[in-house]
Amino acid sequence: MSILIQLLLAFLSTIGFAILFSIPKKSICKSGIVGALGWITFYIISIHLNSYTSATFFAAIVVGILGELMARYYKKPATVYIIPGIVPLVPGAGMYYTMLALVSKDFYTAINKGTETFFIAAAISLGIIISTSLSRSIKRMKHKN
Amino acid sequence: MDKSDNKRKEAKNLLLLSTLAGKIMLKNGAETYRVEDTIERICKSRMNIKYADAFVTPTGIFVSLEYDGEMMTYLIRVKNIKIDLNKIDLVNQFSREFVNSNMPTDEGIAKLKEINKIKNYSPRLKILFGSMACAFFSLLFGGTFLDFLSTYMISLIVLITINKIDRFKMTFFVNNFIGATIASFLSVISTKIGFGQNMDIIIIGSIMSLVPGVAITNALRDTISGDFISGLSRGMEAIFSALAIAFGVGFVLNIYLRG
Structure with a gap:
């Protein structure tokens, strides 16, 4: 049940970001689906593996691959689907907790949270890199044949 | 000829x-x-x-x-x-x-x-939906209904202010700094008067409309395509936007925790 609620909330949240970035009207719903599935991946994996970093990594891969597939199918730029889906994964919370620990002079927690934030950002990068290069190499292979 | x-x-x-x-x-x-x-x-x-x-x-x-x-x-x-x-x-x-x-x-x-x-959506609609995104995000992070409401109003104010100060053509750094400062300041106030319940969730939700999601995505996609100069400069943009937000939040928290 809680998964369904999370799915719905993530869908609505991604739609909001999609309109903030002014994506084409017909793509709003699809980008919401991409974002919701990405968030659900994050949610499930973060519960089971208890690690935000790997959860973000897999979520970014899901968003990237789904975005590339949608882009191919509907003939739109892939960023239209990827950008709204990535925004909820950006570690705003990590940034906040790092800053909170820093200003309260709790340097141990600050380092802890800071490294986690950094690694979450790196995980997003890695996820997008993998999905994008995968789709590029498939495109090149098809070109050759 | x-x-x-x-x-x-x-x-x-x-x-x-x-x-x-x-x-x-x-x-x-x-x-x-x-x-x-x-x-x-x-x-x-x-x-x-x-x-x-x-x-x-x-x-x-x-x-x-x-x-x-x-x-x-x-x-x-x-x-x-x-x-x-x-x-x-x-x-x-x-x-x-x-x-x-x-x-x-x-x-x-x-x-x-x-x-x-062409304007796909009016600025008003963009602001309304942008703050809706932040508000639902605060629910995703385990906020209550009151947190949802205060995040919605705070991000509304943040987005309107950023739209207004955009006319002065300040840099993205100043924009993000001001946005994050307003977001955390209003979150502190709303929890003080008892309207919001979890200050951290409200702050996290309201700074979400400022985070450099586009810069991160484009920086990476540029780097993979071999456009290293663009990748580096967009990466710089992402890092400095994040720093501006962190400074803004830290600035307010510092005053709040001292006083």
Whole structure:
């Protein structure tokens, strides 16, 4: 049940970001689906593996691959689907907790949270890199044949 | 003589058209390789242009093409990037249409200028939905209904303020800093008066509309395509936007925890 609620909330949240970035009207719903599935991946994996970093990594891969597939199918730029889906994964919370620990002079927690934030950002990068290069190499292979 | 002059003018127009298309895409947050690709495709689609090349960075476009043994080069500087993914899609469609038809260049330029004017959503709608995104995000992080409401109102105020101070043409750093400061200041106040319940969730939710999601995505996609200069500069943009937000939040928290 809680998964369904999370799915719905993530869908609505991604739609909001999609309109903030002014994506084409017909793509709003699809980008919401991409974002919701990405968030659900994050949610499930973060519960089971208890690690935000790997959860973000897999979520970014899901968003990237789904975005590339949608882009191919509907003939739109892939960023239209990827950008709204990535925004909820950006570690705003990590940034906040790092800053909170820093200003309260709790340097141990600050380092802890800071490294986690950094690694979450790196995980997003890695996820997008993998999905994008995968789709590029498939495109090149098809070109050759 | 007249005929060749006309053709030369047509080639010049083609160059103008392709850079205009590139400028619209780059200004609205397209990746570098897409801009370069579009410009080259448009240039090579016409007449006897054998050579056309584009070099695009996030802050400028250089295009040159060879027509009848003569090199023509055009350079434009691109400032203040705004995100409007709809325009990227429209220019993308336009370039496909232009390449596959015999559209005259004048008509093409007129069409591009029209695309540049299109507003997909009104600024008010964007602000309303942007704050909705932040509010639902606070629920995702385990906020209560009151947190949802206060996040909605705070991000509404943040987005309106950022829209207003955009006119003064300050840098993205100042914009993000002010946005994060307002967001955390109002969150502190709303928890103080008992309207919001979890201060950290409200702050996290309201700074979500400022986080550099586009810069991160584009920086990586540029780097993978081999556009290292664009990748680096967009990565710099992402890092400094994040730092500005962190400074803004830290500034308010510092005062709050001391006083």
